[in-house]
Structure formats: structure tokens, C-alpha cells
Amino acid sequence: MTDVQATAAQPEQALIVIGDITVSKSWLVTPNGSRPLKGTQIFITDLSHTQTKIPTWAIVLAIIGAFFFLLGLLFLLAKETVTTGHLQVTVQNGNLIHVTQVPVTSPGAVQDAHSRVNYVRALVAATGA
Numbered sequence: 233m234t235d236v237q238a239t240a241a242q243p244e245q246a247l248i249v250i251g252d253i254t255v256s257k258s259w260l261v262t263p264n265g266s267r268p269l270k271g272t273q274i275f276i277t278d279l280s281h282t283q284t285k286i287p288t289w290a291i292v293l294a295i296i297g298a299f300f301f302l303l304g305l306l307f308l309l310a311k312e313t314v315t316t317g318h319l320q321v322t323v324q325n326g327n328l329i330h331v332t333q334v335p336v337t338s339p340g341a342v343q344d345a346h347s348r349v350n351y352v353r354a355l356v357a358a359t360g361a
Contacts (some may be wrong), residue, residue, distance in 0.1 A: 260272050321345070
């Protein structure tokens with residue numbers, strides 16, 4: 233029995249999941265197929281957008297407060313950060329190419345996805361690729 237057959241016979245614990253991509257210690261699993269992790273390339277493209285804006289509640293309170301007190305205009309100083317969009321993660325190993333989109337709603341989610349991709353890169357490097 234070859235090393236690949238022996239490894240394939242024993243399922244491995246999933247170490248990390250990015251969208252519909254699952255990575256174990258030595259395997260890459262996607263809906264398009266599975267490959268050994270060695271030689272895998274992973275790319276991430278940030279297609280998210282983060283903006284700072286005045287929330288609706290602050291505008292409403294500023295209008296109501298302006299009629300009674302001029303201090304109501306201070307509500308316009310309130311800001312909120314909104315992140316929308318997605319990250320595109322691409323994995324490639326030989327003739328297997330798979331692209332997944334990970335929706336993000338906060339800057340923390342963007343950082344988490346980048347950290348996951350970097351972890352997979354470290355796993356690939358540990359395989360000696």
C-alpha cells in the first residue's frame with residue numbers, strides 16, 4: 233500500500249475551515265475534490281468595503297433635539313463603522329482550482345479570514361512544499 237493510499241484510508245481531523253474549504257494536517261478538501269496539502273497554493277482577495285457614517289438614530293435625535301435644545305446637534309458627532317462585501321479565497325493544487333466567497337460584516341471578520349489563510353500557508357510550508 234502506498235503512502236497516499238494509507239493516508240487516504242485514515243480520515244484526519246479538520247484543522248481549519250474557510251468557507252467550503254476544509255484543511256487537515258495533510259489534506260485539502262473542497263466540493264470540487266480532495267488533494268494532498270503538499271503543493272497547495274492559497275490566495276485571498278479582499279473585496280470588502282468599510283465606511284464610517286452617522287447612524288440613523290443619531291440623525292433622528294439630532295432633528296428632535298434641535299427643536300428643543302441646540303445641544304441635540306451633538307448627536308451628529310456619533311459615528312459607526314460598517315463593513316460590507318466578501319473575501320474571495322482561491323486554492324490551487326495541480327488541476328484542482330476552487331474559489332469560495334466568505335461574507336464579512338466587520339473588520340474583525342476580515343482579519344480572521346486573513347489569519348486562517350496564513351495558517352493554511354504555514355501548514356503547506358510544514359509539508360515541505
